[in-house]
Each structure stands twice: as structure tokens, then as C-alpha cells.
Amino acid sequence: VKFVYDFTEGNKNLKDLLGGKGANLAEMTNLGLPVPPGFTITTEACKVYLDSGEEPAALRDEVSAHLDALEQRMGKKLGQADDPLLVSVRSGAKFSMPGMMDTVLNIGLSDKSVQGLAKQAGDDRFAWDSYRRLIQMFGKTVLGVDGELFEDALEKAKETKKVTVDTELEAADLKKLVTKFKKIVKTEAGRDFPQDPREQMDLAIHAVFDSWNTDRAKLYRRQERIPHDLGTAVNVCSMVFGNLGPDSGTGVAFTRDPASGHQGVYGDYLQNAQGEDVVAGIRNTVPLADLERIDKKSYDQLMQIMETLENHYKDLCDIEFTIERGVLWMLQTRVGKRTAGAAFRIATQLVDQGLIDEAEALTRVNGAQLAQLMFPRFDESAKVETVGRGIAASPGAAVGKAVFDSYTAVKWSRSGEKVILIRRETNPDDLDGMIAAEGILTSRGGKTSHAAVVARGMGKTCVCGAEELEVDTKRRRMTVPGGHVVEEGDVVSIDGSTGKVYLGEVPVVPSPVVEYFEGRMHAGAEDADELVEAVHRIMAFADRKRRLRVRANADNAEDALRARRFGAQGIGLCRTEHMFLGDRRELVERLILADTQAEREESLKELLPLQKQDFVQLFESMDGLPVTVRLLDPPLHEFLPDITELSVRVALAESRQEPHENELRLLQAVHRLHEQNPMLGLRGVRLGLVIPGLFTMQVRAIAEAAAERKAAKGDPRAEIMIPLVGTVQELEIVREEADKVIAEVEAASGAQLKLSIGTMIELPRAALTAGQIAEAAEFFSFGTNDLTQTVWGFSRDDVEASFFTAYLEKGIFGVSPFETIDKDGVGSLVKLAAQAGRETRPDLKLGVCGEHGGDPESVHFFHEVGLDYVSCSPFRIPVARLEAGRAAV
């Protein structure tokens, strides 16, 4: 194998082998762009080194050969005393990763060659500045010396000299600083700064390899599900110098605005600077546009190169460049990060420019970005004071009074206040407060902290790890940078999409994208929002491309209408349990308490017209589209009063010697129905089988509602869904009775109702016997929420707040299996059941209801296993449509 590639040998498709940076440096080299020559050591070499603790045997020779070639080409040797070749050693994995080693510049400088460099450049200051930078970077990143020691020494040098910026230090000052830096290395690292240039280079290369396995890098990979065995590449690149005086400098740029997508000149430039100076904020940068005035020739060339890159990558690129005495050099490029809004705009702009087609445009955006654009946001034009910034853990814009404990959060919110729960970090005891709050703010913890995980699960705005904020829960206050104190009750605003924290109330505006989906804003209008225009077009691309249909989970006409506006093609899950709540509770209580069949039938008869009316409205709002109605699922006791409350009532009545026969019977029923584990108890089809008449009443309500809609010339398309089936026998019994009822209604109304009957697949046994179950089902709907619970054997309500944080931190999950379908476990059952079901009944309709129906990654999975539709909450429908389109590309 070959372990080293010259920049002329690679290309952008070799990211696995050369890392992102190396592959793109090679691509630019081959495009004829001015890249300083160099070579890349492959990830394969890194892997061998990490596995065996040693470089692969051939590596040293290969590096030597490439270094020789580089030296020949440059006409000087690495670290040569009178005219040194200098190089940078740069890490670069396939994915850019925090925790990887920083770049070391100016490798090859030593006490001797620094003199040679000074002579060659005719600039003492430059040479000593480069040398002190080398010792600083090498000391910190390769030898592990605390970087602050160098920075402090630099600060002191500036103070002594009474200057404010580093460029004001002269050669003599820098020379002294070098002596100081070398001393720091000696004391801290216990060795001298290496004077041999090749040793410098080799040590730096090994340090890059080793940085693959730092704790921080490992944790990041586990969380992002990046495999641990990819390894990192190392780039060795000959140096060009931006610190050679005012006609030199370094900068970063974007080929278009990463915030809006607009084409133009975006970037920063810093004269007489090297490397990270431009982003480190040590001196004030100038906008890139100023470069035109400073160095017109380089500026024009840069503009041309940016155009070349955009046309070549067909996307927004970000770049890093350096100008050495009026000569421009390209040091890095990659397809650049962008905001969610810009992603949509850029994708359509590129289509208009003819650079990409519709299908490609769909790969340039994603559902997570669309979801982000649908949250309400803070009005950016408002005058606001940002006081801190944390991690954008769960999107949204929340405003409320600061509270510092859960108890107060609950108390205040009960009395109608909006509150923001502020904690150092949260734990399971804070759950009530988190539910009560508009948003959650913590000063500790990252994206997988308790606060972040739970908030995301609840869809609640959360900013976590805002470290500049000093939270004092004991004294119920928070100190913000600058010393201002936020007391309990003061209003704060937090933005879960940006991580920003504001004092006071920031006005919230609805998202224009939601306004558009709601039909309150129109694409194509003269003054239409640019973003809305782009979203409108991308959604059209997705709808043209997708095979999966998208339905909504909706229980009432209002949700159904909204879902339709958002593009739903039917209802995939209408839960009927809410039809048993509110003032209907009493009827349900009577049903449960009934001693005789006659009593039971009496209460069912009263429930029937109420249910029927619900369905009539629902079928009307979804006229012409399928509506899947799930018969009652949750255990009956959920419809009865709370056990403690009821006991108190009974005891009270007893002591007052008031009549309490009904309460007592109710209490007995509650006791009778009490289950240790209701999730695995008397619910779903089991309930239908043991409470005579319950399911038939529901079926009758559906059938009569459909008949009524038919009579009104409507087009009802009801589908009856039986929950929690584990065996075909259960389904057969329910079906037989249902068929009878439907036949009766058809006979009475004279209408052909064409009701189909199907089942949920949400128990492992159902999935495993799907072939049999399909004999009695015209459709399957995978209830992946319950299926996840039953396959894993844990309950969603309990675990998300308890051990999930630990599991996420340990990398056992990259993401909660309730958020994204567990393909290997739950997913295999879905796949198996889909296949077996279709073998029995080739025209079996297959869908999924449950949170996963609106989760991007899961939607792709459902597309792959051949389902017909996904169903999700109305708000997620656009996301599901988009992802279904992307899945089909």
C-alpha cells in the first residue's frame, strides 16, 4: 500500500483516505489553483500507527521520498540553515472534529535557520515572529504545554514595551520572547525544544495521529455516530507567509453569504498576520471587500478563484487563503456550513444558475433545517441585549420570568405566569418544573445533558451550558457577564435555535414558513419572502419525487384541516380516547360500573351519537382522503378518577355520614382495574374483547358517520384500525363482529361504505406472525412507539428522564430510539412483518404512525423497506414530505 500522496495525486473523492482537508487541497491543486506544494499521509497510516503503536514500516521512507521531492521542487531543504524550507503539519479527518490537533506552522525553524530565514526575507522581525509562533504552537499542541503560559509571556512582552498589538513588537523583543518560550518548554515538557527539523516534523505527525484518540474526540464520535476506526490524515504543506509585512496577510472567505445565500463578497482579512490570527480576534480584521483597495491584483484573482470553486463544487464553499508579498495562495476549501434558511435559498439559486438539478437540490437541504425554520423566532429588528450564549439544545423562542427551582416554576405557571426555569444543570427532580416552564436554561452541560435530552423529548425550548452565566440557585439569582444580576421574577428570553440569552422580553414573530404552510403567505406574490419562495419550490421538488405518502395523526376536525393545509394526504391515526373524556367521563364511568348487560348497553347507546358526531366532522374535513380510526387503546382506569382523590372523597363522605354508594362502587372499580403495569395490561384489542359492545359501538359510530357523509354526497374513506393485536385470533373475533355491524348499517342506509379493517403492528409477536395476521387485515400500521417499548422492554415515560442521559453519554445510543427508529432491532421487525404481510396479501397497505413518522432518518428507513405512507403530527408533515422526497433521490 501507498501511505503518502502528493497533492497532485489526490482528489476530492478520496476523503476516506486523505481526509477532507487533504482531498480538497488535492482537488484545488489539480484545478490549477495556487496551492503551496505538499503531501498527505493517509488515514491508513494512522490506523496502523494507532493499532500497533508504531508507524508502518514503509512510512518513514515514503515520507522521506516525498520530502525530497518537495525540497527539490522548492530548491531548499527542510530547515536548511541559510535558506530553510518550512512546512505546516495539519490534521484532517474525513469529518472535521473538535478534539483533533491544531495545526503547527513554521516547522523547520531552529536557532540556526531562523537567521537564514531573516537573511533571505531581508526581515529580522518576520523571522523571529515565525520562530516564536512555532515554539508556541509546537509546545502547546505537540508537547502538551499549557498554552496560557505562552500567551501570558506574550502579553507581558507587550506590556513591557507599552504596545497593544503583536505587530508592534520588534525583532529584538521577539528574540527575547523566543528565549522565554524555550524556557517554558524546558520546564513544562521536561525537554528542550527540538532543533532537528525532521524530528520536529515527525513528532508533529505522531501528535496528529494520537489526537484521534483523545477523550474529547472519542466522545464526539460516539455522539455523532462517527466510526472510531476511520483515523485521521496528516497534511504536510510548504509554508507561505502572511506575516511578511503590510503587503502580506491572511483571510477567510465564503463564495456566498452563509446566512442569506446571497452572492457577494463575504469574509475577513488581516494584514501582516499568520494562520489563525484572523479568527482568533487578536487584532481587528477588515471586511474582505477592503482587500480590493489594499491589493487589487490579489483581490481580483481571489474573486475569480471563488467563482471557479463554486462552479466546480456546485455549492457554497468556504476558503482560507494567505497573501505573501502580493502573491495569493489557497490553503483550504470545503463545502461550507450555512444557516437553515440559506440552505434552501442556495439550493434554489443553484438550480436557477443551472448548476444543479431538482434532485440534487433535495440533497442540499434536510428536514431538520426545515423544522428549524418552522419555529417561531425572536424579532431580529427588536432592540435587545444579549447577555450570554450557550448551546442551542432544543429549538424555539421562549420568554418568561426567571425561576430557579422546579417548585416555583410549577407554582407560578399554575397561576398563569410564563416562566423560564434556570438551573446550573437539571436532574430528574426538575421534571415538573421543566414541564411547567416555557423554556429551560442551564449553565452546565452539553447537547446530551439531562436538560437537553428531556427538553428535546418534550419539544421544549432549551439553551444549555451557557457558562458565562453564574447561576446561584440558593439565592435565586443569576449573574451575567458585566455583573448585572437577574433576580427571580425578572423576564428573560432564550433562543433555542441560536443558544442566545437575552434580558427582558424579546418580541416573538411567527415563522414565515409556517405562515406560508398555513396559507397566510403566498409564494409567487410580488413581495413574497425570499425564504418562503425557496421553501415552496423545494417542497414541490420533494412532492414530485417522493413515493411515500404522508398522512397526519389527528383526532379532530381542527387538526385535520391544519394537516390538510400542511399537505397531509389523509389521517393515519385518529385516536378515539379523547372522545371518552370531558363531560363524557360520566358515561364511561357508568359503562365501567355496569353490572348487567342492559345497563352497559344503555351507556353505550348514549356514547354512540357523540362518537358518531365526532366522526362526521372528521370525515368531512378529510373528504376524499383516507381516515384511519383506531379503536380505543388505553386501559380503562385512565378514564376513572384518581385513586387517592377518590379515597379521600369516600372517607370524607363516610365520616360525615353522607350517602356515598356511587363513590364506593367507583373506588372498588378503580381498585379492580388497577394494574402494576398498565402498558402491558388490559388495553387495546384486549379491552374490546372483554367489554362486550365497546368496539361494536365504535364501529357502528364510524359506519353510521360514513353513511351520513355519503348521504350528504361526501366521499368518506374510513379505515378501522384495531390496536395491540398479538395474534390473528384476536383480530378475527373483532372483525367478525365489525363486519356484522357494517353490514347492518349498509343495509339500513342503502350505501356501500367500503370500510376497510386493519391492525396496528406494535407487539413483537404481531410482527413475527404478520403472515397470519394479514389474513384478517387489509392494512398494517406500524405503531413504532409501542413497538420500540415492547422490543426494548422499557417504557418511554420512565426512561427518557432516568437512564437515557447515561446511555447517550456512554454512546450506547447516538440518539433516543423513540426519536429515530432503531433500525437494527425495531426496524428489522418492521421489515420482516412488511414482507410477510405482503406475501399473504400482495395489496396489503402498509403505513407507520407514531413519532418516527416525522423523523427524517426514520422516514428514509420506511421508504427503503417499502411502506406506502408515514403518518405524523400535523406540524411535522412538511418535514416528512421533504424527507420522503429526499429518500427517493
Ligand code: ADP
Ligand atoms: P484548521 O483545520 O483549524 O482549519 P488548518 O490546517 O487549516 O487548520 O490551519 C489553520 C490556518 O493555518 C490556515 O487557515 C492557514 O491560515 C494557516 N496555515 C496552514 N498551513 C499553512 C501553510 N502551509 N502556509 C501558511 N499558512 C498556513
Ligand code: MG
Ligand atoms: Mg483551516
Ligand code: MG
Ligand atoms: Mg400503541
